[in-house]
Amino acid sequence: ALFAVGFGSINEITKLAAIAAGRHLITVATAASMNGYPSAISALTIDGVKTTEACQPPVAVIADPQILAGAPARMTGAGFGDLLSKNASTADWNLCRVLHGEYYCAFAASVAEAAVNRCIARAEAIGRHRPEGLAALAEALLRSGISMVLAGSSAPASGGEHLISHLWDMTAHWRGRTPALHGEQTGVTTLVSLQLYEKLLALDGNDIRRLADRTPPAEDPAAFEGRIRRLFRDIAGAILPFARQKHLDRPQLIERRKRIVERWEEIRRAVAAVVIPARTSRAHLKAAGAVYRAADLGVSREEVEFAYRHARFIRSRYTVLDLAAELGVLEEWQDEVLSVL
Numbered sequence: 590a591l592f593a594v595g596f597g598s599i600n601e602i603t604k605l606a607a608i609a610a611g612r613h614l615i616t617v618a619t620a621a622s623m624n625g626y627p628s629a630i631s632a633l634t635i636d637g638v639k640t641t642e643a644c645q646p647p648v649a650v651i652a653d654p655q656i657l658a659g660a661p662a663r664m665t666g667a668g669f670g671d672l673l674s675k676n677a678s679t680a681d682w683n684l685c686r687v688l689h690g691e692y693y694c695a696f697a698a699s700v701a702e703a704a705v706n707r708c709i710a711r712a713e714a715i716g717r718h719r720p721e722g723l724a725a726l727a728e729a730l731l732r733s734g735i736s737m738v739l740a741g742s743s744a745p746a747s748g749g750e751h752l753i754s755h756l757w758d759m760t761a762h763w764r765g766r767t768p769a770l771h772g773e774q775t776g777v778t779t780l781v782s783l784q785l786y787e788k789l790l791a792l793d794g795n796d797i798r799r800l801a802d803r804t805p806p807a808e809d810p811a812a813f814e815g816r817i818r819r820l821f822r823d824i825a826g827a828i829l830p831f832a833r834q835k836h837l838d839r840p841q842l843i844e845r846r847k848r849i850v851e852r853w854e855e856i857r858r859a860v861a862a863v864v865i866p867a868r869t870s871r872a873h874l875k876a877a878g879a880v881y882r883a884a885d886l887g888v889s890r891e892e893v894e895f896a897y898r899h900a901r902f903i904r905s906r907y908t909v910l911d912l913a914a915e916l917g918v919l920e921e922w923q924d925e926v927l928s929v930l
Contacts, residue, residue, distance in 0.1 A: 670776020
């Protein structure tokens with residue numbers, strides 16, 4: 590077997606090495622910093638774009654609370670931030686189920702949700718770096734990773750909040766910035782998704798119809814592709830295959846809005862069941878000693894706004910960012926949504 594002893598990139602690279610070598614993988618976690626230890630995907634950056642590669646999950650994951658307690662507190666905070674993002678990603682998964690009829694596994698979603706709730710209840714013990722808190726966090730992160738194996742995709746654990754974080758990674762070189770830890774970023778970007786959901790959930794059927802009745806913008810494919818190339822510069826070529834799947838001409842957008850109106854009440858019920866207030870999540874991050882402000886990540890306001898407006902184009906997955914954009918409120922609500930950061 591191959592052994593991955595460490596966290597983050599060590600784990601992701603060794604997963605693919607095990608496939609290439611035809612060997613089993615055993616993972617030894619040295620920090621409760623992420624939920625990817627037991628997952629069946631490897632998150633990599635290829636041609637400047639954050640991607641996921643399918644792989645076999647490890648046959649065993651060893652996570653000793655005493656070892657985890659010896660990891661830097663920053664990594665523990667990142668693990669809590671990564672875990673907290675599951676409320677936003679599960680909301681996106683429900684959105685896709687109702688609006689597009691996509692596959693949804695209630696059991697996998699419940700596993701992820703239970704993991705989050707367990708850690709929220711122990712946020713202070715995690716923030717104090719106590720072994721019992723670290724044990725709860727590690728178990729919850731493993732359960733979150735297993736939920737992705739059960740679902741056969743990263744949907745239970747990755748939504749619009751991850752797209753914003755990924756775009757921060759992909760564009761950090763534009764400013765000569767070193768990306769922060771993955772979980773640190775997703776903890777912060779989760780607040781954006783939750784705040785956006787809160788504003789959308791406050792709309793009733795009449796509000797949605799008024800938004801849907803506004804004249805939609807028109808942009809032909811050539812103009813859209815030119816805009817994507819200008820926006821994403823040196824990484825545009827790798828992003829375009831995903832971005833093209835998000836482009837809707839005026840008739841397509843009118844049809845999409847019609848479907849949103851027809852299914853709005855069902856969307857609201859499904860999403861409201863899992864969304865928690867952004868400011869409540871911010872308090873949980875603070876209690877656990879996790880980062881809760883973009884400025885503390887070294888991410889500028891300009892980078893925050895750019896990713897908020899354009900991160901939806903880097904993957905084909907439909908999220909709350911797409912819903913708000915198709916209703917014409919993504920940029921309109923930008924200042925209020927980002928005020929949570």
